[in-house]
Amino acid sequence: MSKVHDFKPDMYLTKKDFKEIKEIFHTPLTGSYNWDYTAADDKINRLYQLAKKRQWDVEIDLDWSQEWDLNKATLEEDFSINHQSYLDYQPYLDLSDEMKLHAQKRFAAWTLSQFLHGEQGALLVASQLCSCAPTYNGKLYAATQTYDEARHVEAFNKYLQTRFGTMYPITPDLKALLDKILTDERWDLKFIGMQLVIEGLALGAFKAIQMSYPDSLLKELIQKIIQDESRHVTFGVHYLEEHVKSLSAEEIEDRAQFAYEACVIMRQRFHAIEVFEELGWDAEETIKYDETVTIRKHFQEFLFQRVIPSLKRVGLLTDSVRPKFEELGVLKWEDFDDDDVDWREAQSA
Numbered sequence: 001m002s003k004v005h006d007f008k009p010d011m012y013l014t015k016k017d018f019k020e021i022k023e024i025f026h027t028p029l030t031g032s033y034n035w036d037y038t039a040a041d042d043k044i045n046r047l048y049q050l051a052k053k054r055q056w057d058v059e060i061d062l063d064w065s066q067e068w069d070l071n072k073a074t075l076e077e078d079f080s081i082n083h084q085s086y087l088d089y090q091p092y093l094d095l096s097d098e099m100k101l102h103a104q105k106r107f108a109a110w111t112l113s114q115f116l117h118g119e120q121g122a123l124l125v126a127s128q129l130c131s132c133a134p135t136y137n138g139k140l141y142a143a144t145q146t147y148d149e150a151r152h153v154e155a156f157n158k159y160l161q162t163r164f165g166t167m168y169p170i171t172p173d174l175k176a177l178l179d180k181i182l183t184d185e186r187w188d189l190k191f192i193g194m195q196l197v198i199e200g201l202a203l204g205a206f207k208a209i210q211m212s213y214p215d216s217l218l219k220e221l222i223q224k225i226i227q228d229e230s231r232h233v234t235f236g237v238h239y240l241e242e243h244v245k246s247l248s249a250e251e252i253e254d255r256a257q258f259a260y261e262a263c264v265i266m267r268q269r270f271h272a273i274e275v276f277e278e279l280g281w282d283a284e285e286t287i288k289y290d291e292t293v294t295i296r297k298h299f300q301e302f303l304f305q306r307v308i309p310s311l312k313r314v315g316l317l318t319d320s321v322r323p324k325f326e327e328l329g330v331l332k333w334e335d336f337d338d339d340d341v342d343w344r345e346a347q348s349a
């Protein structure tokens with residue numbers, strides 16, 4: 001998908017509209033059977049039991065009939081951080097209030113589109129983990145995650161189509177990162193890229209959006225997804241903790257570097273170029289401006305509050321990458337405790 005996709009009013013996904021959305025990738029997946037059904041990674045089994053109990057249904061458990069008229073939204077209802085961050089940007093100030101509001105809607109649709117595409121990436125990666133995860137309980141857990149991700153794709157897709165009627169293409173850097181994770185044959189790299197970095201950052205972004213977004217349907221939808229994602233990150237951390245200890249120093253360094261590069265992509269190369277172009281803004285100039293905005297900087301740092309402690313816990317915050325994370329301004333989160341999986345419920349599951 002390489003262009004903005006607008007849907008006609010009241011239209012909800014037809015095959016014809018999507019016939020051009022097709023892309024093939026090949027992957028040298030190294031799968032494994034596990035014939036030992038007594039494997040003792042208890043924590044992963046408890047997470048699996050919890051995941052089964054916490055299944056929900058996009059159609060049944062969300063009230064899609066609740067109303068929120070996007071056309072009656074106001075600039076004060078800041079449904080993206082963009083209104084605040086562009087208050088000193090002349091090309092934004094030059095817009096009429098009506099156009100400012102239009103811009104906000106486009107920014108919101110762009111962000112939600114990236115969530116949707118990221119969820120599809122997570123769906124594909126999680127399904128690979130069923131084959132790749134070496135332990136029996138790991139395979140079972142990955143199966144529940146695959147279903148979780150299918151729901152997330154379904155939910156964001158339906159929300160975007162029914163509320164916004166438009167969808168933006170995936171940003172090239174997120175796509176490149178997904179390609180890398182999907183086509184690398186090392187299973188642990190898939191866990192690091194998806195579970196620790198992408199899902200960790202997504203958790204931060206979901207929480208931020210949930211705090212400010214004016215539509216209660218999206219808040220409810222995101223609350224359900226946050227619960228699932230939280231389990232996914234916890235799965236990744238517990239699964240990788242022992243494994244990383246078994247790697248050589250060189251292998252650990254290699255993975256630490258990969259994790260850092262994935263973080264850089266997610267932090268610094270995430271720009272709504274298509275929206276800038278629609279508004280007639282110079283993309284390069286706008287990106288430069290974006291980098292000077294304090295609220296945006298704080299937002300980007302906030303996104304890392306789950307990722308950095310996870311990387312530390314599994315042993316990937318090595319001496320060589322620490323200064324680089326310090327430069328990104330996110331090392332302050334290293335001792336932040338944000339594991340919000342309900343372990344008491346998991347114990348009794």
Ligand SMILES: [Fe+2]
Nearest residue numbers: 119122149152
């Ligand atoms: Fe997800």
Ligand SMILES: [Fe+2]
Nearest residue numbers: 122199229232
């Ligand atoms: Fe996930």
